[in-house]
Amino acid sequence: QVQLVESGGGVVQPGRSLRLSCAASGFTFSSYGMHWVRQAPGKGLEWVAVISHDGSNKYSADSVKGRFTISRDNSKNTLYLQMNSLRAEDTAVYYCAKNLWFGELWAPFDYWGQGTLVTVSS
Amino acid sequence: QSALTQPRSVSGSPGQSVTISCTGTSSDVGGYNYVSWYQHHPGKAPKLMIYDVSKRPSGVPDRFSGSKSGSTASLTISGLQAEDEADYYCCSYAGSEVFGGGTKLTVL
Numbered sequence: 001q002v003q004l005v006e007s008g009g010g011v012v013q014p015g016r017s018l019r020l021s022c023a024a025s026g027f028t029f030s031s032y033g034m035h036w037v038r039q040a041p042g043k044g045l046e047w048v049a050v051i052s053h054d055g056s057n058k059y060s061a062d063s064v065k066g067r068f069t070i071s072r073d074n075s076k077n078t079l080y081l082q083m084n085s086l087r088a089e090d091t092a093v094y095y096c097a098k099n100l101w102f103g104e105l106w107a108p109f110d111y112w113g114q115g116t117l118v119t120v121s122s
Numbered sequence: 123q124s125a126l127t128q129p130r131s132v133s134g135s136p137g138q139s140v141t142i143s144c145t146g147t148s149s150d151v152g153g154y155n156y157v158s159w160y161q162h163h164p165g166k167a168p169k170l171m172i173y174d175v176s177k178r179p180s181g182v183p184d185r186f187s188g189s190k191s192g193s194t195a196s197l198t199i200s201g202l203q204a205e206d207e208a209d210y211y212c213c214s215y216a217g218s219e220v221f222g223g224g225t226k227l228t229v230l
Contacts, residue, residue: 004167035219044125044224045160045168045211059218100173106215108158108173114166 002026002111004096009116012086022079022096022113030054030074033099035109036081038092048094049081052105059105064090086120093117126151126212126222133228139200142225144212145193152193156215159188159197162224163208171210172197204229 008020022034036048049060049070058070069082079096094116097109127145134140144151144159151157159172170179172188175195185201195214199206207229212222 037221045162045213045221047213047219047221050219061218095167097168100170100179106156106219108156108170108213109160109168110170110179112167112169 002098004098004111004113006094006096006113006116009094009118011119011121013122014087014120016086017082017084018086018118020081020083020094020096020116020118022081024077024079024096024098027098028102029072029077031102033103033105033107034070034072034079035097035099036068036070036079037095037097037109037112038090039095039115040089040092043092046092050105051079053103057105083118086118088120091118091120124220126214126220128210128212128222128225130223131226131228133230134199134202135230136202136204138202139198140202140227142197142199142210142212142227144195144197144214144222146195146214146216146220147193150193150214150216150220151190151195151212154215155190157188157190157195158213159186159195160211160213161206161208162211168211199227202229 098111099107100110101107160168162168176188
């Protein structure tokens with residue numbers, strides 16, 4: 001069965017960096033686009049970034065552009081989110097999510113991980 | 123893009139039907155038939171309930187249905203059950219993905 005397990009969250013000071021990982025199993029990881037979605041405390045879901053199945057195309061939300069970088073290692077079935085210059089407003093649970101359709105960049109998210117909490121605080 | 127507009131909360135009794143609206147613009151909901159709906163029980167992974175406005179993934183009960191008129195999409199849940207109590211989010215393609223603010227469904 002499909003499993004997505006995020007890790008790497010924690011407490012970090014403003015301006016510092018953190019890298020999140022999402023370990024995937026139960027499907028052909030290299031065939032699917034992947035996303036990061038976050039949820040700030042008491043707030044709704046916010047799309048963060050997407051990467052194509054082969055890593056050749058990447059897009060991110062304006063709120064994180066220039067600070068966050070999405071990447072993937074298909075040999076390790078792992079998705080990453082490198083977060084630099086972190087701000088208090090980046091505090092959220094970060095979810096990785098899998099595309100419904102193989103080969104597509106934009107698609108509904110048919111599987112999500114349980115999320116990892118990132119807290120940006122001094 | 124701005125978040126799509128959803129009511130903050132809706133409620134219904136077991137067996138009743140409820141409808142959650144999701145209002146956007148011609149740049150998102152109104153411009154594409156790529157609206158999806160997610161059910162989120164706090165502390166758990168969100169679950170895809172509806173995609174492409176009205177399609178149900180396998181395993182989702184047919185009590186859940188989706189529709190769209192102009193720039194407003196809707197999720198209808200009929201035959202409400204206690205386990206339907208959750209937060210519901212709409213999402214639309216708009217050049218990227220944009221979510222609604224979420225609606226808390228309470229089953230009375």
